[in-house]
Amino acid sequence: MRAFGFDWQWRASGDPLSVEDYRRAASRKLPRMVWSYIEGGADDLRTVAGNRSAFDDWWLVPSVLAGHDTHDLSTRVAGLPVSLPVLTAPTGFNGLTRWSGDLDSIRAAERVGTRCVVSTASTWSVEELADAAGERHAFQLYPGSGGVAAALMARAWAAGFRSLFVTVDVPAVGNREGEKRSGMGVPPVLTPRRLLDVSRHPRWAYDVVKYRRIGGRNLASGDGVTAALASIEVQERHLVQSRLNWDDLAWMRDHWQGTVHLKGVLRPEDAVRAVELGLDGVVVSNHGGRQLDGCVPSLTALPDVADAVAGRAEVLLDGGIRRGTDVIKALALGADAVLVGRPCLYGMAVAGDRGVEHVLTILRDEIERAMTLLGVRDVRDLDRSHVRPAVGNQNGVPVQAFTTQ
Secondary structure, three states, X not given: OEEOXXXXXXXXXXXXXXXXXXXXXXXXXXXXXXXXXXXOOOOOOHHXXXXXXXXXXXXXXXXXXXXXXXXXXXXXXXXXXEOOOEEEOOOOOHHHOOOOHHHHHHHHHHHHOOOEEEOOOOXXXXXXXXXXXXXXXXXXXXXXXXXXXXXXXXXXXHOOOOEEEEEOOOOOOXXXXXXXXXXXXXXXXXXXXXXXXXXXXXXXXXXXXXXXXXXXXXXXXXXXXXXXXHHHHHHHHHHOOOOOOXXXXXXXXXXXXXXXXXXXXXOHHHHHHHHHOOOOEEEEOOHHHOOOOOOOOHHHXXXXXXXXXXXXXXXXXXXXXXXXXXXXXXXXXXXXXXXXXXXXXXXXXXXXXXXXXXXXXXXXXXXXXXXXXXXXXXXXXXXHHHEEEEEEEEOOEEEEOOXXX
16 A cells, blocks of 8 residues: 555554564463463562563663674574574473474574573473474473483483583472462362363363373373373472582583583572583573562673673573563673573464564564664674663653763
């Protein structure tokens, strides 16, 4: 349509343009109890909110007349080449979001040119995912007891995984009251109202009944509710351990021949100790606000951790990423790359692998646009000269501190 000298291209008003658009669409696609599992967190959700609001504490500072029109977003993470500094984070029990969830992430990531960190609690086994993948991806491990962790490491290695992410911020399961209120427990508590809510999502219910991909295939064989409950029991009994210590991590480092990253670091001292043990990287993360409520947001902890590591190992950020400019801020504050979890689940819920692919593509486009506006050609050139802290608030508008870093 042409009017007033302009060419107008119409689109459906519901077409997602941003991660937030996907979030809203996903909330309508899923039953309330599943949505509470994806979107919720511990206690009063202060850390969930803090992971997002921490990005508002920083302004971007552009340079003009930079004189280039191409961008290089490529890098390597955990020995894996990626075309953008964004990997999919490990998220457990993705079959609750969509029966093909973990396959969706791998297919989408490969089409975009990045990689997945596959969860211990994946609803597809490491063997199934390795067979379906065209590239190598990373495996996330909960370092538990009773030989379960060792067996998982052996299976992942045999399946072709060479990058290990050890998650250590779950010595106990966080108090997720929202999940309890919605009936998302072990076993789920179904009431007439909750069953009615499920009936309003017939496609989701049909896929659960047909494909039965709701349990952790790495933790228990079989499918359906019985296997799901068994896998959750294995996870909570053997993989959630408060007695784990640095000696356990050293054992894993010694018995894994590939790269090892420590996920769940917020203190610089812990990051330094991981580096001294010979680990290849750390992931600054508070488990998406699902564990200890009121703890420091991931982005707030990042600069001190990056300074302490001082380039001796990779530093990744996990938590709160919703925009390409969030990625830019994380890289400028010391991250080598970021992990995204919930945004991929939003895309998965809405449109499967195509939804995850579109979410990653949105982030890529936003990163490229922000780099053009910042006057930066290579993501590895981002540093603290490209950000400034917002140190106050006047009439709802943050006040910028232009101090030399």
